[in-house]
Amino acid sequence: MPPTRRNLPQLLGDARRWFDEGLLAAMEAGGSAPVSPTQAQLFAVLDDEGTTVSELARRMAVTRQTAHQAVHGLVAAGLLEQVPDPASARQRLIRRTPAGRSAHRTAHDVLARLEERLAERIGKDLADALRAALEAPWGPPAP
Amino acid sequence: MPPTRRNLPQLLGDARRWFDEGLLAAMEAGGSAPVSPTQAQLFAVLDDEGTTVSELARRMAVTRQTAHQAVHGLVAAGLLEQVPDPASARQRLIRRTPAGRSAHRTAHDVLARLEERLAERIGKDLADALRAALEAPWGPPAP
DNA sequence: CTCGAATGTCAGGCTACCTGACGTTCGTCG
């Protein structure tokens, strides 16, 4: 009798943590600067020409403050830089430094490898289904 | 051209948050004490006869401290109580109060409804696949 | 030229984890 099916939110959290740890460990093992999934995501939504914090926030679907914070960490790590936007004094463009580009690629690769390992473990079909399910729009939780 | 596929950890986090918010909102709307998914999970692994903090930690696969913390919140909310274990003075049993039982049921139902709504939205097959994928053992992230 | 809107930022808060460090209580073993 399986009386206590683990609840979905918990399972999701566990899965997230699995990726988190894997990414951090692999980056660290590879000598790269530690980058969190959130930061990797930030990299991923970054334009090559540079993007403002507000725009990043929109693309990541978080608040400006949250994006700002993520950017801050990467800037401190020397992976991003903020340059004044020539077009407007009230905004600054966020850009990758050379080290940032390298870290970005590494993080991206590691994430891809983790996803692969997942596919090996649970089967490609299931892994694909997982992604598909997660990519579906969630909508408001309480209609 | 979809240049920037969102990374899995991010998607997992979003999904988790969707449930989080749904649960909290529904509980609050229903007048119940606010219960987080973690706390709901705690309820779920709780024996009717009472369980020690350490045992809860094992079942939830977190540290004693984390479990302690979750218990603490629920105790403060009046949903759990700690009673001295007659069998041993160094441990205390954690038990649901009447209010705790009620909150537990409510939380459980809400979670089930959310999962249903998810199934409606993305299709039952996908929802089942999601659960299956998440329930598979994850193993160490960095082998 | 004034005002509302957008931008970036600081401050503070919350949840869910974690490690470290105690003091207490037992079980066991010499």
Place this chain on the structure above:
DNA sequence: CGACGAACGTCAGGTAGCCTGACATTCGAG
């Protein structure tokens, strides 16, 4: 029986990720 290690509960403090609130600066449109 008495000492010792192991388990338990707890306090303290730390991290990541997200949030709201508040503010000063800068634009753009009226």
